[in-house]
Amino acid sequence: MTNRWNPGHTAPVTLQLIGPQSWTEVPALLCYDATDPFAVRIAFGDIGDDSGVVDTDDGIAWLVSRELLQDGLDHPSGDGDVRVWPSASASDVLFLHLRAPSGEALFELSRAVVAGFLRQTEALVPSGSESGLLHLDDELHVLLSNGGADPSGR
Template sequence: MRHTVVERELELRMIVSPEYDVPVPARLAYRTDDPYAVHVVFHVGSEHPVHWTFARDLLVEGVFRPCGDGDVRVWPSKALGRSVVLLALSAPDGEALLEAPAAQVAAWLERTLRLVPPGSEGEQLGIDDELAGLLAQ
């Protein structure tokens, strides 16, 4: 089975304080062999990139309304008159609040949803085929 990857490089802003933010290069990745998840790599090209993986559904919903609890929370907002998606990440090492351009995130998500529509993720995993192969033996 052939797998497809949908990637998008973009610059996020890490919100340090109400007056100060830091640019953070990032890459969004979606893989059909891991159809329920999105992968985000922060500090792309640096010596120590940071990897996060969480549910695609969480990001899809977070573009429209606040969602998530625990380690990953996502919600829409406005910054300087433009639509953004805020992503709050929490780990034992610390927390980060990141701002992403909503239009770029939504366009990338749309590509993933066309590739693997919601509800069809399980078909990508080929579990039924594997099970049928095992039972046939």
């Protein structure tokens, strides 16, 4: 099954994977979809095609909080698997630390690119209005009705 995702806004970005003795350029795509208004997807690898549809089967994708990225532009943000913070010595440097059971990675990327991307997401869905786009009553009904199979839950 192909995991194809049609974003509301995307921005290409090059991350620098910081290794013990060298740095490696890692192409990625920042993706935002108003149907998942609290999240930003960071897709790594060969993930795009000419139609603008993102295919995450060919790469790795991380889902991170839009608010976490916004806060990380100005001060350390996040706890646990995803952390973001600005460089203390360079104005256009942002650090992104990702941790998974299989390992962890520290990236450096452009603060300006992330800030510009987040401004575009704000134009689609202003911060604070995300909940209005979610259909929580419908989702809750589906969950409580056993996925719609039997409204009595049996």
